[in-house]
Amino acid sequence: MKMKKVLALGLIAMMSTAAFAGCGSSESSDGGSASTGDSASASGQVYYLNFKPEADEAWQEIAAQYTEETGVPVTVITAASGTYEETLSSEIIKDEAPTLFQVNGPVGLANWKDYCYDLKGTSLYDELTSDSFALYDGDAVAGIAYVIESYGLIVNTELLEQAGYTLDDIASFDDLKTVAEDITARSSELGFSAFTSAGMDGSSDWRFKTHLANLPIYFEYQDKGIDSTDAIEGTYLDNYKAIWDLYINNATCDPSELAGKTGDDAENEFAEGQAVFYQNGSWEYKNLTDKGMTDDQLAMIPIYIGAGDEANQGLCTGTENYWCVNSEASEEDIQATIDFLTWMVTSEAGTQMLSENIGVIPFKNAADTTNLFVLNDRAYTEAGKTPVSWNFTTMPSEEWKNGVGSALTAYAAGTGSWDDVVSAFVDGWASEYAAANN
16 A cells, blocks of 8 residues: 555646755755764664755754754754645655654645554653643544644734734734724834735635635534534634735735735835834744744734634644654654653753743643743633633644635736635535545
8 A cells, every 4th residue: 555655646746846945954045954063873863854944054053052061963854834735745755754743733644644654652652641632543642732723813912002002902803804904004104014915825825715714614613513523514614804904905015916926025125114013923933023023022912713702812833833743753763852852841951942932841840831822822721711722623624724825825916806816715624535435
């Protein structure tokens, strides 16, 4: 069976043009290894195919430190945003395949479970604070969650105050709409917009076809008391439309320009004080502070869409990041990879890197975090607010996401209708789920 899968992946690899972003040593941003030290004395090696471009630099640095301390070569290659699956398909069939990769949950695991080493009883598994953070394939532990993250609306509180508002003025979708539209009406006078550009190129569209799309899925699941479905009904797609319209009609650019706007565009617009609101997650904290923003200027609030109990809504909190060790690697490389991960979640250097650059880690020796957005999430939870769970891990396929993203882009540009978005969301879900489960 594995041979058939390898041949299939080989065909995918030949058709793919996977790109890499930010991979390599500190001297190069387009290739190379993070390894240093004398590998001759080391037993085994580690090759991590990293999912998070925003954390590439931190991974390169910690990999080099581990190699210097242990002599075990650690290579970190980072897939470009939006290309992880095709990059993994290409890399996994190589002689020097990744020893460490990740999946986004049960749907992702279905594609890669034949390559997942059973981590139950390993030193890494034993460091988990709860087995609820383990991803199971039957009785086997196929993956281990390594971070709990939050996303919402990042707010430039200084600009908000300049517009005459405070965070206390925004506790619902109606509040957000009132504030955003007022800022738009006075944007020339104020010198800034309400929202950053909702870029729909591959470095940015995941924020809306995946993370924003989580909200209508979450509320439908809540109504039905379910945690997955073979057919989404789209009960809350009017709310999805309302928040999307608010984003694109009160932003730094015209909606027709979104297809060419990037993740960097949105980040720079926010960091440079061009917009008050920026949808993103706790992983953005370091990028924004590196650009000169301070905790006094920042906060994260929930994404309100006019659904559910908004007075008690918290941030969107969960994980889609599960480490998997390649079962096809040599015994030495498997052990080297498990040893590296165990060091990452037990050592001062490893836990500090994860907590500062990735987020809260679910391990016994976790370092506390100084990430303001993580602390915002903690404050909401301690105040009794209910976090919005990450249900986008149940989206039936990457093709489904792409269909929704294309429809959103066409709608924003005026070349498509909202009915096309609804069709991509509802009809696309049913067809993609059926295709994935035949």
